[in-house]
Amino acid sequence: MNSAAPADVVSDYLRLGLAFDRIEEGFVDAYTGDPALKAEVDNAPAPSPGELAARARELLARLPDGLPAERAEFIASHVRALECSARKFAGEQIGFVDEVKAYFDVDIAPLDEDVYAQAHTEIAAALGVPGATGERLAQAYAEHRRSEEIPPDLVRPLVAEFAGALRERVRAEFPLPETELVDFEVVGDKPWSGFNYYLGGYRSRVAINTDLPQYLSGLPGLIAHEAYPGHHTEHCRKEQILVGGGQAEQTIFLVNTPQCLMAEGLADHALAAALGTAWQPWAAEIYADFGLRLDVEKSAALSRATAGLLHVRQDAALALHDGHRSADEVAAFLQRWLLAAPDRARQMLRFLTSPLWRAYISTYVEGYALLGDWLDAAAPLEAAPSTARLARFRRLLDEPLTPARLRMELSA
Numbered sequence: 001m002n003s004a005a006p007a008d009v010v011s012d013y014l015r016l017g018l019a020f021d022r023i024e025e026g027f028v029d030a031y032t033g034d035p036a037l038k039a040e041v042d043n044a045p046a047p048s049p050g051e052l053a054a055r056a057r058e059l060l061a062r063l064p065d066g067l068p069a070e071r072a073e074f075i076a077s078h079v080r081a082l083e084c085s086a087r088k089f090a091g092e093q094i095g096f097v098d099e100v101k102a103y104f105d106v107d108i109a110p111l112d113e114d115v116y117a118q119a120h121t122e123i124a125a126a127l128g129v130p131g132a133t134g135e136r137l138a139q140a141y142a143e144h145r146r147s148e149e150i151p152p153d154l155v156r157p158l159v160a161e162f163a164g165a166l167r168e169r170v171r172a173e174f175p176l177p178e179t180e181l182v183d184f185e186v187v188g189d190k191p192w193s194g195f196n197y198y199l200g201g202y203r204s205r206v207a208i209n210t211d212l213p214q215y216l217s218g219l220p221g222l223i224a225h226e227a228y229p230g231h232h233t234e235h236c237r238k239e240q241i242l243v244g245g246g247q248a249e250q251t252i253f254l255v256n257t258p259q260c261l262m263a264e265g266l267a268d269h270a271l272a273a274a275l276g277t278a279w280q281p282w283a284a285e286i287y288a289d290f291g292l293r294l295d296v297e298k299s300a301a302l303s304r305a306t307a308g309l310l311h312v313r314q315d316a317a318l319a320l321h322d323g324h325r326s327a328d329e330v331a332a333f334l335q336r337w338l339l340a341a342p343d344r345a346r347q348m349l350r351f352l353t354s355p356l357w358r359a360y361i362s363t364y365v366e367g368y369a370l371l372g373d374w375l376d377a378a379a380p381l382e383a384a385p386s387t388a389r390l391a392r393f394r395r396l397l398d399e400p401l402t403p404a405r406l407r408m409e410l411s412a
Helices: 006-020 035-041 050-060 069-089 097-105 113-127 134-145 151-174 219-226 231-243 258-268 270-275 281-288 296-309 312-323 327-338 341-354 359-379 387-398 403-411
Strands: 028-031 181-187 192-198 203-209 253-254
Touching: 006 028, 006 035, 006 050, 006 069, 006 253, 028 192, 028 231, 035 327, 050 069, 050 359, 069 192, 069 231, 069 403, 097 258, 097 312, 097 359, 113 134, 113 296, 151 181, 151 219, 151 270, 151 281, 192 219, 192 231, 203 219, 203 231, 203 387, 219 231, 219 258, 231 258, 231 270, 231 387, 253 258, 258 359, 258 387, 258 403, 270 281, 281 296, 312 327, 312 341, 312 359, 327 341, 359 387, 359 403
Parallel strands: 181 203
Antiparallel strands: 028 253, 192 203
């Protein structure tokens, strides 16, 4: 039996994860652990991808190595993902389905386009143009989106207003350290709409991308996703509870690992966790203070209808990477089913073609679906979140859960 202490296993996992940032800057999304360990990795000779793959396999062979089963399986699932990333960096050709499975521990497949056609029927009804399809529906949807554009000069003050209101609600249900803080900034030329940079010490920097317009129906969800009770809240509570309890493996957050699927699924359910399904009237009151009007009924109807389009972006990635369809064909697919303007479709395509982020779309699609099923198993989503559902959401914030663990609980 290997005699290494559990702390050595965890430290070697952290060294392995940190080393990936030497190959692809940005692979380490956040690290809040021992700075001496990071300095050691930064000052060592740059590793080769093949070396990292071998180190991952060696670490897997050592586990559990004295760690409790839950912690060992958490680390193992992430090391398996890192081993796949190392092979990708080394130039190995790995199919998109297999890549997603290795990174996020989920199986994916294209959805029947009849689902999207039905969603279009419901969208047409919500827009007041029942029966509209194709170009007519796209035009109606584009007109609605233009009516919901937030004036650029109001984005910053609205971000601050929504963040403050959500923070107040979240702290009452999911207590946070008094010193926690989110700094918001507006950026451009990014392949994403928002990004949380967790800095440790209960602080985050959240960047909001304004390359494309922000919308009345979208901004509250974006703030909830990135801050309260989404990414920032999860980072703070895990730092306080898990890291504070000695689980040093939680000091690192790595791209293209099961951690990401859990985090994005949590964040996409964050607004509902704070306000339930009836968040539109709450948001409308805030917008009214800024002279803006959110159509509550239409927004709610469209939110329900567009839920049927959840898998479109993942299907686009499958067509691009495993189906070998051209970028123009995939952009047209996104425009058709998401009713997206050409510039927005091209923005999505940037994300789907990024070497680092190309598989990441599945964290939103499969994460939202898996975590939604798991939350629904406790209690259905209602106008106000129930006690049972909030208790489950709290587990997502506080425990080192994995996709495999959620599937096991669902099957039980």
